[in-house]
Amino acid sequence: MSTDTTTTTRGAKAPSESGQLSIVGLLIKYNIFIMLAALIVASSLLSEHFLTVQNGFNLLRQLVPLFLASIGMLLVILTGGIDLSVGSLAAIGGMAVAMLMPAMPFEGAIALICCVLLAISAGALLGAMNGIMVAKFNMAPFVVTLAMMTMARGLAYMLTNGQPVRFDRELSTAQILKTFGSKGLPWLGIPWPIVMIAVIIVVFILILRRTSYGRMTVATGSNETAVRLAGLPVARYKFLAYTICGGLSALAGIVVTSRTSVGTPVTGMALELDAIAACVIGGALLSGGKGSVTNTVIGVLILGLIGNIMNLMSVPAYPQQIIKGAIIILAVLLQGLGNRDAKI
Amino acid sequence: MERLSMSGISKRFGGIHALSDVSFSAQGGEVHALMGENGAGKSTLMKVLSGAYDHEGGEIRIDGNRASIHSPHEGMKLGVSIIYQEFSLASHMTVAENILMHELGEKFSINYRELNRRAARLLDEMGFSDIDPRSTVSDLTVAYQQVVEICKALSHECKILVLDEPTAVLTNHETEKLFRLVRKLRDQGVCVIYISHRLDEIFDLCNRVTILKDGSTVGTWDTNTLDHDSLTNLMIGRELTDFFPERNAKIGAVALEVQSLRSGSMVSDVSFSVRRGEVLGIGGLVGAGRTEALRAIFGADKRDGGTVTLHGQEVHNRTAGEGVRNRIGLLPEDRKHQGVLLDLPIRDNALMTPVNPFISVTGWINQASERDKVQELWKELRLKAASQDANVSTLSGGNQQKVALMKWLVAHCDVLLLDEPTRGVDVGAKVEIYRVINQLAEQGAAIVMVSSEMIELIGMCDRVMVMRGGRMAGTLEGDAIREENIIELAMGQDNVH
Numbered sequence: 070m071s072t073d074t075t076t077t078t079r080g081a082k083a084p085s086e087s088g089q090l091s092i093v094g095l096l097i098k099y100n101i102f103i104m105l106a107a108l109i110v111a112s113s114l115l116s117e118h119f120l121t122v123q124n125g126f127n128l129l130r131q132l133v134p135l136f137l138a139s140i141g142m143l144l145v146i147l148t149g150g151i152d153l154s155v156g157s158l159a160a161i162g163g164m165a166v167a168m169l170m171p172a173m174p175f176e177g178a179i180a181l182i183c184c185v186l187l188a189i190s191a192g193a194l195l196g197a198m199n200g201i202m203v204a205k206f207n208m209a210p211f212v213v214t215l216a217m218m219t220m221a222r223g224l225a226y227m228l229t230n231g232q233p234v235r236f237d238r239e240l241s242t243a244q245i246l247k248t249f250g251s252k253g254l255p256w257l258g259i260p261w262p263i264v265m266i267a268v269i270i271v272v273f274i275l276i277l278r279r280t281s282y283g284r285m286t287v288a289t290g291s292n293e294t295a296v297r298l299a300g301l302p303v304a305r306y307k308f309l310a311y312t313i314c315g316g317l318s319a320l321a322g323i324v325v326t327s328r329t330s331v332g333t334p335v336t337g338m339a340l341e342l343d344a345i346a347a348c349v350i351g352g353a354l355l356s357g358g359k360g361s362v363t364n365t366v367i368g369v370l371i372l373g374l375i376g377n378i379m380n381l382m383s384v385p386a387y388p389q390q391i392i393k394g395a396i397i398i399l400a401v402l403l404q405g406l407g408n409r410d411a412k413i
Numbered sequence: 414m415e416r417l418s419m420s421g422i423s424k425r426f427g428g429i430h431a432l433s434d435v436s437f438s439a440q441g442g443e444v445h446a447l448m449g450e451n452g453a454g455k456s457t458l459m460k461v462l463s464g465a466y467d468h469e470g471g472e473i474r475i476d477g478n479r480a481s482i483h484s485p486h487e488g489m490k491l492g493v494s495i496i497y498q499e500f501s502l503a504s505h506m507t508v509a510e511n512i513l514m515h516e517l518g519e520k521f522s523i524n525y526r527e528l529n530r531r532a533a534r535l536l537d538e539m540g541f542s543d544i545d546p547r548s549t550v551s552d553l554t555v556a557y558q559q560v561v562e563i564c565k566a567l568s569h570e571c572k573i574l575v576l577d578e579p580t581a582v583l584t585n586h587e588t589e590k591l592f593r594l595v596r597k598l599r600d601q602g603v604c605v606i607y608i609s610h611r612l613d614e615i616f617d618l619c620n621r622v623t624i625l626k627d628g629s630t631v632g633t634w635d636t637n638t639l640d641h642d643s644l645t646n647l648m649i650g651r652e653l654t655d656f657f658p659e660r661n662a663k664i665g666a667v668a669l670e671v672q673s674l675r676s677g678s679m680v681s682d683v684s685f686s687v688r689r690g691e692v693l694g695i696g697g698l699v700g701a702g703r704t705e706a707l708r709a710i711f712g713a714d715k716r717d718g719g720t721v722t723l724h725g726q727e728v729h730n731r732t733a734g735e736g737v738r739n740r741i742g743l744l745p746e747d748r749k750h751q752g753v754l755l756d757l758p759i760r761d762n763a764l765m766t767p768v769n770p771f772i773s774v775t776g777w778i779n780q781a782s783e784r785d786k787v788q789e790l791w792k793e794l795r796l797k798a799a800s801q802d803a804n805v806s807t808l809s810g811g812n813q814q815k816v817a818l819m820k821w822l823v824a825h826c827d828v829l830l831l832d833e834p835t836r837g838v839d840v841g842a843k844v845e846i847y848r849v850i851n852q853l854a855e856q857g858a859a860i861v862m863v864s865s866e867m868i869e870l871i872g873m874c875d876r877v878m879v880m881r882g883g884r885m886a887g888t889l890e891g892d893a894i895r896e897e898n899i900i901e902l903a904m905g906q907d908n909v910h
Contacts, residue, residue, distance in 0.1 A: 280776040281769065284761055291754045298713055298751050299765045299820055300737035358756055 100403040101351060101367050108374040116381040126253070126260050130328070132373040133262040134159065134321035135343055136366065140273050141196075141314030142344040143365045147277075148310045149290040149357025150203060150210035155318040155344055157221035158192045159337030162319025164225050165191050166246070167234035167332025176241040184242065188323055189316045195221055196315015200308035214311075218341070225334035234332035243330070250327030262324050269317075274362045286310060290357020346393075347372055350400040371400070414477050416441040416604040417462075417573055421471030424457055431457045432628045434471070439621075441572070444595060444605045446615045446636070448648060449625035450867060455608050458625065459575050463495045464488035475572065494566030495575040500558055502550050502565075508532060509546035512564045535564050539594055556587035563594065574598060575606045580614060581700050592618055610698050612641050612904055624648055645900050657872035658844065660851040664875070665689035668724060668859035669710075669741075669828045675718035676709035681883040683719070687859045689827070692850065694874030695863045696899045702883035703863045704746055707830040711743040712736035723828065734767045742821030746832040746863070748810070752817035755806040759798060762805055762816045763787050768824035790819050794849055811842025815849060829853060831862045835869065847873060867896045879903050 096103060112119040138155045145152040165188035173180040195217060202213040228234075236243050253260040277283035288296050289306045297303045321340065326332045351368030353360025375396055379389045418438040424431045432454045439445040447455050460466040462473065464482040473480045475491055482488045488495075502511050509525075509532035510517060517523060532546035541560050550558060559579060566574060576595070580588045595618060599605055607619055615622055616636055624631040624647050631647060639647075670686040679702040687693040695703050708714040710721055712730025720727055723739055730736040736743065745751035754762050764771070764783065771783040787801050794815045798808050805816055814834060821829060834850070835843040850873065854860055864870050870877050877894050879886045879902035886902040889895075 279778050279780065281764065281772045281778055282776045284764065284778070288754050288757060288761060288765055291756050292750065294751045295745075295754055296765060298733055298743060298745050300712075300733040300735075300767045301765065302734060302767075358754075 097403060097406055101364060101371065101400065104400065105367055105371055105374070108371060108378060112374060112378045112381060115378065119377075119381065122258075126258075126263065128373055128377055129263050129266075130260050132369055133266045133324050134337070134340065135347065135369050135372070136266045136270070137317045137321040137324070138337075138340050138344040139347040139365050139369050140269065140362060141317035142341070143348050143351075143353060143360055143362065144273075144286060144310040145210070145314050146345075146348050146353050146355060147287050147290045147357055147360050148307050149293065150307065150310065151214065151345065151355065152196075152199065152311060152314050153211065153214040153341050154195070154199060154217035154221055155314060155321070156337035156340035157218045157225065158195055158315050158318035159322035159325065159340055160225040160334050161195065161221050161322065162188045162192045163322030163326040163336040164228055164234055164332040164334060165319070166323045167236055167326050168228065170240060170242045170246070171236050173242065178245055180242045181245050185320075185323055189319045192319020192322075193312050193316035196318070197308065197312040199315065200311030203311060204304035204307040222334070225336075229334065231334060233334075236330075236332075238330060246327045247330055250324070250330070262327070270362060270366055277362055282306065282309065287358055287360075290354075290359075292358070343372060346397050350397060352404055371396070415439065415474075416476060417606075418474045419458070419462065419471065420474075422458065422461055422468045422473075423470045424454075424461060424466060424468050430628050432461070432468070435625065435628065435630050437623055437630065438633075439573075439604050439606055439623075441604045442599055442602045443620040444599050444607050444618050446619035446622040447606055447608045447625065448610075448615065448622055448644070449631075450648060450865075453625040454628040455625055456577060457628075459495055459577065459606070459608070462488065462573070462575065463493055489569065492570045492572030493575070494571050494573070495577065496559065496562050496566065496579060497577050500562050502558060502562060504551040505549060507547050507549055508536075508544060508553070508561050511550055511561055512536075512546070512568050514565065515569060532564070535568060536560075539564060539567075539597070541590075541594075554587070556583050556590065559583070559591065560594065567598075571603060573604045573606065575608070577608045578610070578699075579607075580609065580611065588614075610904065612644060615644070616641075642897075645897050648900075658848050658851055660692075660854060662690035662692075662851070662854040663857075664691050665857065666724075669861070670722040671706075671710060671719065672722075673719040674706060674709060674716065674721070676705055676714050676716050679705035679883050680709055683880065683883075683885050685861075685878050685885065685888070687828075687861055689857045689859050690854050691875045692854055692860045692862060692873055694870040694877040694894075695861065695880060696865075696867070696870050696877050697880035697886070697903045699865065701880040701903065703880050704832050705883075706880070707743060707832055707861065707863060710736075711741055711830055713743065737767050737821075737824055737826065740768075740824070740826045741828045741830065742818075742824065742826035744814070744817055744821075744829065744831045744834055746836060748813055748817060748836070753805045753813050755813075756804055758802045758804055759796075759808075759816050759819075760784070760787055760801045763790065763819040763823055766820040766824040770823070786823060787819070790822055793822075793852075794818070795845070809842060810838035811845050814838065814842075814846055818849065827858045829858055829860050831860065833863055833865065835864070835866070843869075867899055870894065870899060871896065881905055 118124055138159065142152055142155060166184050169184040169187055170181070173184060199214050199217050202208045203210050238244070238247070249261045254264060277287065285296060285301055286306045289303050293303055322336050325336050347368035348360060348365050349355065350371055351360065351364035353365065372393070375393055376389065379392065384392070415438045420436045422435045423433050435454065435458055437458060449455050457466065461468045462482070464484045464487050467483060473482060480491050482491060482493070503514070509529045512532045512535060513528055529546045536542060536544050536546065539560065544553070544557055544560065550561060553561065579591060583591060595605055609615060619636050621633055622636050622639070622644070623633040626648070665688055667686050668689045672684045674683040675681055683706045685693065697703050705714060709716045711733060712735050713733045716729070721729070723741070728739050730739060730741070749755060754765065760783065771779045771786065773779070784801060796815050797812050805813055808816065831850070835846050838846065850860060850862070862873065871894050874894065877889045877899060879889065879899055881903055889898055
């Protein structure tokens, strides 16, 4: 067994031998699950209110925008790219839905669906522009999406001259949106945004595991040349990743608007950084080719719980950021240990 | 006293002996050629000398003193410089900055006037006063970049200069300039070790020649005691063993016909045809345009002219995807970087084709039947791996190559373009790959195989086309497929016997 590892070259990751999994190996392999469990235990010890259904729902509902942005970000990161514009596209999505609702010629559920779809399309369109620049013109994703981040944020401010978009809350369209943001299923009272994100997570797990698009997206990040020489449309996979990421980001902004009943151009500030952090904590490689939806979801939960725990402990906001950063480093360090272990 | 003396040098990669008990010595003030087939161990030996590789056993002496070289930096301090085919220049910096790079890091502030003056003097001494030390390296021609690289080596004490196929990328005129420079260095007492495949250059430039073969020294001769033929024979000197399994393929109709193919600067005129069940070899030197020809037929590179006919129908593959849809498969020369996804499972690698019967129009994968198909191919190719979910990086080179082939079998490709299919795998794996190639030919596939190993071309191919400088130099059939004929065609000697 160990002779196999000596023949693999440098650069290629040596196999983790299933036969020799030690306890340390298990700890490293499942480090994010353990971290999540530890955070949950710690939270419940710190506060008797933590392990209540209500707190759970609140926490998850707050995390819905980050879930959406992180899944989009994961697709892009899997191809070996990065998308810095998700926060700005969230602002565009949130603004768009707030501005469209009063402008629609009719009211009600259908009108809301139209508004939401249009707002998502706006995000997807801007994401597609990122995709064209990266996939067709071979520009560096960091640069392209940095430019889009600035431009989309500027556009969001320009739409209303920097003012938040308030809309008539008596409008039936707006009331349905508010219901979505604040109420839940009649059964167990699960908030609607949580139902929605659960469905989306399952859909993306299936896309990445069971469709050729998903698997070739991973393959593109793993070895773009090999995929191209196999005759597959690498540019299309990349383009789609940025487009989907743009659409999901806009949806994240819509969810924020549904909760606050106001569309503001400052929505999603630094959302891209949290999304990248969630992917990285979940073990995604920024060079592409490695990462999973499940692990990214756990990455989001870890980030959310860290915030929650510190609020329970009444840690002030500024030290919270330092601790958050330290935990990101710790998570990635653990993964690095795991890889180094396999290389021996 | 010898300037350089290496004795008893051995080097293994995994289980493969790249060098076994090699001895090599060279004097100051001579140009010493190092020759041998691809894979004979020339580059490995020079990498041991430079310190890029560690060696097992043996010793290196420079000017009689035992030298312990464990890194390129230590090699450099002892006066050993190697110029590889790929230059190690910082292409966005100036000529002077590159030549005197080792000094840039030593001082806090840089006196550019002084730096440029010294670089100019060095260039002038070498007879290249027309290179401006302030110009950016990437603006220079390849030949001048090479001069810069040599000047960089000479900017500190250089006792031994190794040139690894320096003329491969140069024009005739540029080659002459380089030779003048090499002779000048020789006259100054530098020991120049010269690696090249071009026989003419060896006789023109070198005093002595050492021949390596399969990781061992054949011997050292004065070049004026040899001629083209005797040198060629010394490089071959091996029996064709029963290394190659039997093939009982029925040769059928013409499957692929290529006429006057042109592509980029590397392929200027290539015509050949290959029948079902036939294995056509393409021989030639590195840089003869063989890889590029395959890529252009497949669709990975743009075709600038000529026609490609598949089963009697003219096709034009503009992308690799179109090539695959026309049922052509290409196995690239660089397996790890172009052929397989190392960090992904075997199954994902086998799936990686646009013609995949297990994917519905919606993109949904039928996992069960896909697993069955991979299992079937697994048996057929006698793959050795832990499971379908094992990462390709855990497999041996030969098995990785089988995985790279799998996708073309999933896509039912019956014209297979194999580019150096056995590069970097050990002998046992080579035989396995030969067996698979034979099997595919027996099933009616038309196979085009580029190889730099003579013995492979001779043992495996029904016909061998030799390329030189982007053109077809000739085609050999039957008994004419002999090492000397291939070499003569590849190197441009017209006295084929």
